Amino acid sequence: MGEAIYRTYRVVARRSEGSVGATLILDGPLQAEPGQFVMVWLPGIEERPLAVMDDDPLALTVRVVGPFTRALAACAPGDRLWVRGPYGRGFPVRGEQALLVGGGSGVASLTLLAKRLMQENGHVRVALGARSSDQLMLPWRFRELGCELLLATDDGSEGLRGTVLDAAEPSLSAGWADVVCACGPEVMLLALARRMEGSDVPLYLSLERSMKCGLGICGNCYCGNRLVCLDGPVFPVQEVLCLLEPPP
Amino acid sequence: MAIDMRVDLAGVSLPNPLVLASGIWGSVAGTLVRAASNGAGAVTSKSCSLAPRIGHPNPTVLHWGHGFINAVGLSNPGAHVQRQELARAHEELAPTGAALIASVFGDTPQGFADAVHVIAEAEPELVELNISCPNVESEFGRPFALDPDAAARATEAVRAVYAGPLLVKLSPNAPELVAVARAVVAAGADGLTAVNTLGPGMLIDLEARRPILSNRVGGISGPALRPVAVRCVFELAGAVAVPIIGTGGVSSGHDALEMIMAGATAVGIGSGLYCEGDGIFRRVLEEMEQWMEQEAVDSLDEIRGCAHG
Numbered sequence: 001m002g003e004a005i006y007r008t009y010r011v012v013a014r015r016s017e018g019s020v021g022a023t024l025i026l027d028g029p030l031q032a033e034p035g036q037f038v039m040v041w042l043p044g045i046e047e048r049p050l051a052v053m054d055d056d057p058l059a060l061t062v063r064v065v066g067p068f069t070r071a072l073a074a075c076a077p078g079d080r081l082w083v084r085g086p087y088g089r090g091f092p093v094r095g096e097q098a099l100l101v102g103g104g105s106g107v108a109s110l111t112l113l114a115k116r117l118m119q120e121n122g123h124v125r126v127a128l129g130a131r132s133s134d135q136l137m138l139p140w141r142f143r144e145l146g147c148e149l150l151l152a153t154d155d156g157s158e159g160l161r162g163t164v165l166d167a168a169e170p171s172l173s174a175g176w177a178d179v180v181c182a183c184g185p186e187v188m189l190l191a192l193a194r195r196m197e198g199s200d201v202p203l204y205l206s207l208e209r210s211m212k213c214g215l216g217i218c219g220n221c222y223c224g225n226r227l228v229c230l231d232g233p234v235f236p237v238q239e240v241l242c243l244l245e246p247p248p
Numbered sequence: 249m250a251i252d253m254r255v256d257l258a259g260v261s262l263p264n265p266l267v268l269a270s271g272i273w274g275s276v277a278g279t280l281v282r283a284a285s286n287g288a289g290a291v292t293s294k295s296c297s298l299a300p301r302i303g304h305p306n307p308t309v310l311h312w313g314h315g316f317i318n319a320v321g322l323s324n325p326g327a328h329v330q331r332q333e334l335a336r337a338h339e340e341l342a343p344t345g346a347a348l349i350a351s352v353f354g355d356t357p358q359g360f361a362d363a364v365h366v367i368a369e370a371e372p373e374l375v376e377l378n379i380s381c382p383n384v385e386s387e388f389g390r391p392f393a394l395d396p397d398a399a400a401r402a403t404e405a406v407r408a409v410y411a412g413p414l415l416v417k418l419s420p421n422a423p424e425l426v427a428v429a430r431a432v433v434a435a436g437a438d439g440l441t442a443v444n445t446l447g448p449g450m451l452i453d454l455e456a457r458r459p460i461l462s463n464r465v466g467g468i469s470g471p472a473l474r475p476v477a478v479r480c481v482f483e484l485a486g487a488v489a490v491p492i493i494g495t496g497g498v499s500s501g502h503d504a505l506e507m508i509m510a511g512a513t514a515v516g517i518g519s520g521l522y523c524e525g526d527g528i529f530r531r532v533l534e535e536m537e538q539w540m541e542q543e544a545v546d547s548l549d550e551i552r553g554c555a556h557g
């Protein structure tokens with residue numbers, strides 16, 4: 001007998017993420033490494049990659065940017081989701097003092113890492129940035145895990161007024177972290193990579209690309225000579241820095 | 249004595265017989281060059297049309313028990329954008345010694361010719377006509393590859409605008425495969441690629457109670473296709489004199505040698521990159537060489553087509 005391609009989950013609880021999206025808690029676990037992703041299918045709508053926000057039970061956090069994310073964020077308890085994966089190479093769980101830097105929907109790639117690091121008795125600081133307080137994603141989850149939160153908003157409505165890099169800056173200049181992990185808009189990742197140039201603290205970046213197979217076959221998710229679904233989505237900064245630089 | 253793995257494909261010398269199949273790892277210089285640097289003797293770009301195409305919505309590519317089913321729907325950036333990317337790929341491929349095969353398709357014979365006309369400016373070593381995609385039938389009607397006359401018309405139209413080495417990619421679904429092959433060779437094809445995906449097939453999700461692919465149906469590739477592909481290559485090699493790239497389900501040295509014994513000159517690998525990535529090229533080459541050493545076979549010419557007896 002053949003195996004089903006998707007595992008079906010039901011939404012058990014839905015929680016709004018400010019005005020920008022939602023977190024869906026599902027009715028079963030999925031074994032995954034922090035930073036890995038799943039392909040989520042909504043029959044009749046689309047199939048798209050999403051980070052494993054939590055593994056037991058599986059939870060997803062979605063930011064509404066288009067038709068699929070709108071439909072997913074509208075799911076209510078009892079609704080079904082079709083999931084395949086997890087796929088990709090995640091973050092290494094290492095470091096006694098880890099600084100996590102997140103923006104946009106990328107924040108969802110960092111929560112499972114925070115959980116694992118806290119389980120290993122690490123100290124975890126999480127810098128989160130957004131345009132305004134109602135766009136911050138998942139601060140509640142990092143608080144729940146006992147992480148130290150460093151918040152920044154463009155309009156100063158929560159945390160300091162500025163970017164997520166401004167929030168991370170004191171920790172960076174004090175040399176607090178022994179590892180830095182980041183996920184978010186590429187301009188943010190590039191700025192962080194430039195800020196840390198010359199530092200010997202390892203920096204891992206999680207990238208996003210549009211995907212079809214998620215399996216390293218179709219080539220849709222290329223970034224230079226890398227495939228984000230196969231070689232990533234998490235890369236040591238040395239592997240991708242030149243690929244993120246805007247063309248001259 | 250060192251084993252000679254070089255092959256001559258329609259006048260183009262390849263450092264080894266392994267070819268990255270079209271549609272695998274896309275069409276950008278970065279990934280094509282990476283496959284070549286890791287052992288592919290030639291790389292085929294994803295099929296490209298004159299105008300850009302978005303392709304089908306997801307799900308488009310699924311892995312099931314015995315390979316893949318896909319209905320990507322020929323998404324591509326259009327020949328003008330593709331030409332620039334392939335020109336870069338061509339330049340960066342030079343140090344690897346690998347050949348660039350540019351895959352092209354059109355909705356009419358003239359559409360093929362127009363796209364080839366643009367793509368040829370990137371100076372690929374070979375052009376491959378994809379007349380056999382099963383995933384756009386609702387849009388374009390029956391693939392050219394199912395009908396000898398239609399296949400010949402597409403080939404002729406391209407021959408009129410392009411003088412370089414020309415491959416035509418055939419379908420395992422053609423009821424008169426050999427007649428199609430003879431027709432395209434008579435129309436000017438210098439070689440054949442056999443085969444494209446099988447089917448179409450369908451997968452249904454029990455919970456959703458509906459087909460999974462957004463296109464409902466898609467082409468089968470990988471291990472499930474292999475025996476069909478070997479039979480196609482065997483039939484073709486017995487019927488036409490041009491070189492053949494044997495493609496379909498190859499994932500080991502054994503499978504590649506099987507294609508050569510059926511009569512293939514070169515061997516395409518697509519779905520085999522699943523899990524292993526481009527590491528597959530070196531492994532398959534090593535396995536081929538190991539077997540050849542054991543059997544005291546010095547060159548592929550010694551065994552090519554030997555299964556015909």
Ligand SMILES: Cc1cc2nc3c(=O)[nH]c(=O)nc-3n(C[C@H](O)[C@H](O)[C@H](O)COP(=O)(O)OP(=O)(O)OC[C@H]3O[C@@H](n4cnc5c(N)ncnc54)[C@H](O)[C@@H]3O)c2cc1C
Pocket residue numbers: 037046048049050051052060061062063064065066067068069070104105106108109207208209210211233
């Ligand atoms: C490995 C990986 C993990 C991901 N994890 C998550 C996650 O946990 N939560 C989540 O919400 N999203 C995540 N994404 C992004 C998510 O897949 C896309 O937002 C989604 O595909 C958009 O689909 P759509 O149909 O809603 O919008 P589309 O119609 O595809 O896109 C609408 C518009 O938004 C733009 N857009 C697409 N993606 C993004 C983005 N990430 N940020 C801003 N604009 C975008 C598009 O260019 C387009 O203009 C992840 C992506 C990858 C590759």
Ligand SMILES: Cc1cc2nc3c(=O)[nH]c(=O)nc-3n(C[C@H](O)[C@H](O)[C@H](O)COP(=O)(O)O)c2cc1C
Pocket residue numbers: 217218269270271272294295309316318320322351378381417443444445468469470471473495496497498516517518519520
């Ligand atoms: C995801 C995917 C996309 C493909 N796209 C193309 C394409 O654009 N043009 C083409 O001629 N063949 C395409 N093919 C077919 C392959 O080139 C190859 O002929 C087929 O997959 C059989 O080989 P395999 O079993 O080694 O994969 C595609 C196959 C897959 C799996």
Ligand code: FES
Pocket residue numbers: 210211212213214215216217218219220221222227228229230
């Ligand atoms: S999404 Fe297909 S190769 Fe990455």
